Amino acid sequence: xxxxxxxxxxxxxxxxxxxxxxxxxxxxxxxxxxxxxxxxxxxxxxxxxxxxxxxxxxxxxxxxxxxxxxxxxxxxxxxxxxxxxxxxxxxxxxxxxxxxxxxxxxxxxxxxxxxxxxxxxxxxxxxxxxxxxxxxxxxxxxxxxxxxxxxxxxxxxxxxxxxxxxxxxxxxxxxxxxxxxx
Numbered sequence: 001x002x003x004x005x006x007x008x009x010x011x012x013x014x015x016x017x018x019x020x021x022x023x024x025x026x027x028x029x030x031x032x033x034x035x036x037x038x039x040x041x042x043x044x045x046x047x048x049x050x051x052x053x054x055x056x057x058x059x060x061x062x063x064x065x066x067x068x069x070x071x072x073x074x075x076x077x078x079x080x081x082x083x084x085x086x087x088x089x090x091x092x093x094x095x096x097x098x099x100x101x102x103x104x105x106x107x108x109x110x111x112x113x114x115x116x117x118x119x120x121x122x123x124x125x126x127x128x129x130x131x132x133x134x135x136x137x138x139x140x141x142x143x144x145x146x147x148x149x150x151x152x153x154x155x156x157x158x159x160x161x162x163x164x165x166x167x168x169x170x171x172x173x174x175x176x177x178x179x180x181x182x
Contacts, residue, residue: 126159
């Protein structure tokens, strides 16, 4: 009977790992835990970076939509400015003709209505007295000492803004200082 009792003890001793094996196994598990922690840290950093990128994309998309709403009529407005110019030429010509008073009044009403529609959509004329290269384009200069330098003497073509953006710069004639002849 003693053999029967010894056999299970021997089996238990063989199945129990040694202290060294347990230490190696714990070290392997700790190494796996470190790798998984690093993987989790990297994954979390990647996730946070992706979240930032998504938020930037959302912000950029919102800005693009706002700009599209704000400036979406730019091309149409530029083309309509040519119509405005033609109305102004027609009104100037009609004002010098006799017998066109009723037609002049009708054309002027349509012209004002067109300007009002453009204004309702953010298109407004540029109004400046001094030359500003951001708003005007100098098509000619006139040397004079009668007015201050950079004063606009004549507007050849009106300029227009679309909200805060120059749609078309004003084409102007600008006063420059007279050079002294010696």
